[in-house]
Amino acid sequence: MKSDSVLNLSGKNKVLSEVELKKVVTQKEKVVLVGNPNVGKSLFFNYLSGMYVDVSNFPGTTVSISKCNYKNYEIMDTPGIYGVSSFNDEETVARDVILDADRILNVVNSLHLERDLFLTLQLIDMGKKVSVMLNFSDEVKKRNIKIDTKRLSELLGVEVYETSAVKETGFDKLDDAIENARQGKQELDVYFMLQQVMEKNISQSEAMLVLEGDSSTAEKNNVDNGTPDEREKIYIGRRNRVNEIVDQVEHEDSKKGELFNLLGRLSLNPLTGIPILAVVLVILYFFIGDLVSQRIVDFTEGTIGKGIFEYHLKSFVSDYTPADINVNILNDEEEVIDTRIFNFSEGKSANPDLALQFKEYSSQPGAESDFTFLHPIAKLFFGEFGVVTMTTTYLIFLLLPLVLAFYLVMALLEDSGYLPRLATMLDRAFTRIGLNGRAVIPIMLGFGCVTMANITTRILGSNREKTIVTSILQFAIPCSAQLAVIAVLLSGAGVVPLLIFITVIGSVLISLSTILNKILPGESSPLLIDLPVIQIPKMKNVFKKTSFRTIGFMKEAGFWFFVGAFGVGVMEITGLLTIWQDTLAPLVTGWLQLPKEAATAFVMGMVRRDFGAAGLFEIDLTVMQVTVAIITITLFVPCIASFVVMLKERGLKEGLSIWFGTWIVAFLIGGIVSQILI
Amino acid sequence: MNNSTLQNTQKGNSVVVLNLPEGELKSQFIRLGITEGSTVKINERLPGGTVVITKNRQEIAVGSDLAKKIKVIVE
Numbered sequence A: 001m002k003s004d005s006v007l008n009l010s011g012k013n014k015v016l017s018e019v020e021l022k023k024v025v026t027q028k029e030k031v032v033l034v035g036n037p038n039v040g041k042s043l044f045f046n047y048l049s050g051m052y053v054d055v056s057n058f059p060g061t062t063v064s065i066s067k068c069n070y071k072n073y074e075i076m077d078t079p080g081i082y083g084v085s086s087f088n089d090e091e092t093v094a095r096d097v098i099l100d101a102d103r104i105l106n107v108v109n110s111l112h113l114e115r116d117l118f119l120t121l122q123l124i125d126m127g128k129k130v131s132v133m134l135n136f137s138d139e140v141k142k143r144n145i146k147i148d149t150k151r152l153s154e155l156l157g158v159e160v161y162e163t164s165a166v167k168e169t170g171f172d173k174l175d176d177a178i179e180n181a182r183q184g185k186q187e188l189d190v191y192f193m194l195q196q197v198m199e200k201n202i203s204q205s206e207a208m209l210v211l212e213g214d215s216s217t218a219e220k221n222n223v224d225n226g227t228p229d230e231r232e233k234i235y236i237g238r239r240n241r242v243n244e245i246v247d248q249v250e251h252e253d254s255k256k257g258e259l260f261n262l263l264g265r266l267s268l269n270p271l272t273g274i275p276i277l278a279v280v281l282v283i284l285y286f287f288i289g290d291l292v293s294q295r296i297v298d299f300t301e302g303t304i305g306k307g308i309f310e311y312h313l314k315s316f317v318s319d320y321t322p323a324d325i326n327v328n329i330l331n332d333e334e335e336v337i338d339t340r341i342f343n344f345s346e347g348k349s350a351n352p353d354l355a356l357q358f359k360e361y362s363s364q365p366g367a368e369s370d371f372t373f374l375h376p377i378a379k380l381f382f383g384e385f386g387v388v389t390m391t392t393t394y395l396i397f398l399l400l401p402l403v404l405a406f407y408l409v410m411a412l413l414e415d416s417g418y419l420p421r422l423a424t425m426l427d428r429a430f431t432r433i434g435l436n437g438r439a440v441i442p443i444m445l446g447f448g449c450v451t452m453a454n455i456t457t458r459i460l461g462s463n464r465e466k467t468i469v470t471s472i473l474q475f476a477i478p479c480s481a482q483l484a485v486i487a488v489l490l491s492g493a494g495v496v497p498l499l500i501f502i503t504v505i506g507s508v509l510i511s512l513s514t515i516l517n518k519i520l521p522g523e524s525s526p527l528l529i530d531l532p533v534i535q536i537p538k539m540k541n542v543f544k545k546t547s548f549r550t551i552g553f554m555k556e557a558g559f560w561f562f563v564g565a566f567g568v569g570v571m572e573i574t575g576l577l578t579i580w581q582d583t584l585a586p587l588v589t590g591w592l593q594l595p596k597e598a599a600t601a602f603v604m605g606m607v608r609r610d611f612g613a614a615g616l617f618e619i620d621l622t623v624m625q626v627t628v629a630i631i632t633i634t635l636f637v638p639c640i641a642s643f644v645v646m647l648k649e650r651g652l653k654e655g656l657s658i659w660f661g662t663w664i665v666a667f668l669i670g671g672i673v674s675q676i677l678i
Numbered sequence B: 001m002n003n004s005t006l007q008n009t010q011k012g013n014s015v016v017v018l019n020l021p022e023g024e025l026k027s028q029f030i031r032l033g034i035t036e037g038s039t040v041k042i043n044e045r046l047p048g049g050t051v052v053i054t055k056n057r058q059e060i061a062v063g064s065d066l067a068k069k070i071k072v073i074v075e
C-alpha cells in the first residue's frame, strides 16, 4: 500500500518535497535473508553489504537484525530459525521482519534438506516471494550427493540457486535471485484453510501464523489463534511434504550418516572430552598467559610504551613546566643500584645544564625515569593517571596485543564447531545449576566481551535461564580485556594465585546460579540443539572477525579510558580522590587489607572493569594482595556499556538489582578471601 | 522389539520414535525432521544421560530430562 502512494506521486509528475523524496528513498523493497541457524546467512549479508557481521560455526550467532542498502533494495540479516513462530526471542525478532518482507532469500544447507525445507515450505505457505539458495554446494560435491535442482524448483514453484558462501561461488546470480523471487506452489488443503482466515481481511502470511497458533499475530488481528493440536496437524502435513520432496530430489552415492568426524565425537564424551578441554586450556595458558602477556607485553609496554613513548613525551613536557624527576638505575636483577633526583622548578629549558645531565644520566641502560609534574593541567594530561600518557600506554601497548590474542583464540573456537559440543558435554552439569548446556555459548562469549554476551542470552529457552546467565556474566565472568590485565598482574607469581582466583570465582558462579535456580519461579528448558560439523577454522573469517572486534574494542575502550582517566584526574586535582579513598578506607584497608590507594581502582572499575584492574598497576602490592584485589575487581560492577545493554535486555529492575548485587558480593567475597589469605 | 525411553537406549542403537512430549517441544522436533514414527540412530549416550542422535546427516543433542520423556522402540 505504501509503495502505491509513492508511485502515484511520481506518476503525476508532482514536484517532490524533500520529505517526500526521503520517503521514496527509504521505501526500497525489503529483501530478507531467512534460513535455519548456521547455514551461512551472515556470509551472504557480508557479501552484499560489504560490512561485517559475525560469522561462526554454531547455531545462534546472529541474534538481532542487521540492515544495509544494496542497489535498489534494503537487505536484512536475521537470526536463524527452524520455523516462523514465536517460541523464543530470536524467533520473535525474525518473525516480525519476515512478515514485513517484500522478498525473501531463503538460505538452505544442502546437506540438511530435510530439516531446512520445512522453513522453505512454511515461507511458501505464507505466500511470500521466495528464492531458494542451496548453500554448502562445495560440501555436497565432496560427499557425492546429487541434488536435482531443476526438479526441486518445479516442486517448490520458485527459483533454486546453488551457492557456496565461503567460496562465494554462485554469488554472481544473487541479483537474479532477488529479482526472480516469487510465490511458490501451495497445497490445496492449506490453501482452503487459509482462505477462511483471509476472508477476515488478514494477509496470507499472517493468516498462516494465526492458523499455526501464533497468539501475538492473532491478537493483532483480533481473531482466535489455532490450538497446539491444529498447529501440529499443519506441521505434520508440511513435514510429510518435505520428506516426499527430498525423496524425489536427493540421491546420495556414498553411505549415509558417515559425516561426524572423530574429533567431533571424542569432544562429546566426558571421558575423552575433558582431556581435550584440558589440552585446549593448557595451550591457551601458554599462548596468552606466557607468550603474549609476559614476553610480548613486556616488550610493548615496558620497552616501547614506558621506555620510549612516555619517556620522550614527558621529557618534552617537562621542558616547559615544573617537574621533579626521579631516575633509578636498575641492574639485570631489577635491583636499584643508583638513583638521582632532578628538580626543575621552572621546567628543563630554564636550566639547560641540569637538563643535559638528566639526559645523559637517564639514557644509561637500565634507567627508569619517574616524572612528577607540579602544575595541575600537566598532571591531568601527563601525570600518573594522565589522560594522554596512561590511556595510550594501557590501550595501545598493554591491552592491544593481549586483546588481539584473546579475540584470535575466540574466533578460532567459534569457527571450529567446538562450542556446541562443549555445550552438550557440560549439559548435565549445567542442569544442576538450573541451566542447560546451551548456556555454555553466552558464557564462553563472555570471556571475549560481556557486553556482546548479554545479547546472546537471547538464544536461551526461558526467562529464568536468561536471568541466571545474565547474572553470571555480570558477577563472575571476566572479559578478555580484564583477563588480559589479570594475566599481566599475575605473571611471574606462579600458579597458586591463579588457582585461588579460579576456585573463588568458580564457587561464586556455582552458588549464585544455584541460589537463583532455587528462588526464581518456573522451570528451565531442556537441551535440544543441533550440532554443526567440526571444521578447520576458515582463516579468512577468523582474521576478519578478530580485526573487526579489535577495532571495535579499541574505539569503545579508547573513549571510556579517556573519560575515566579525565574523571580520575579531575578527582585527584580537586582532592575528591582523597575524600573517596578516606571514605572507603575502612572497607579497603580494614576489610580487604589493601593500601587505601586501591580505592581508586574501584572508581575506575565503575567505568570499565579492565580499567579498574589496570588501576592496580600503579600500587605496590604483595602477591596475595593482588589476588584479593583481582577477585574483588572481577566480582565488582560490570562496565558501563555492559550495564546499559543489560538494562535494555533485562529491564530496569533486574538490571539494577544485579548492579547493586555486585557491590555487595564483590566486597563480601573479596574480604573473606583476604581474611583467609593475608 | 523393545519398548523404552530415549534416555535408556544404548550407543549404536537404531530406534523408532513412538511418542514425543506434547506442545512446543513436539513442534520443534517436527521442524528438525523428527516425528512420531521416524527412525533415529543413537550416536552417543553421555554419562549424565544427555543423548546425541542422528537423523540422516544431522546430529542433535537431547538433554537427559527431555530424553526421558521420549518413548521409543529399539529395533
Ligand SMILES: Nc1nc2c(ncn2[C@@H]2O[C@H](COP(=O)(O)OP(=O)(O)OP(=O)(O)O)[C@@H](O)[C@H]2O)c(=O)[nH]1
Pocket (backbone or CB within 6 Å): A035, A036, A037, A038, A039, A040, A041, A042, A043, A044, A054, A055, A056, A057, A058, A059, A060, A061, A062, A063, A078, A079, A080, A081, A135, A136, A137, A138, A139, A163, A164, A165, A166, A167, A415, A538, A541
Ligand atoms: N563449507 C561451507 N561452509 C559454509 C558455507 N556457508 C557457510 N559456511 C559456514 O557455516 C558457518 C555459519 O555461517 P554463518 O554465516 O554464521 O551462518 P548464519 O546462517 O548467519 O548463522 P546464525 O546467525 O547462527 O543463524 C560458518 O562456519 C561458515 O564458515 C558454505 O557454502 N560452505
Ligand SMILES: [Mg+2]
Pocket (backbone or CB within 6 Å): A041, A042, A043, A054, A055, A061, A062, A078, A079, A080
Ligand atoms: Mg548469522
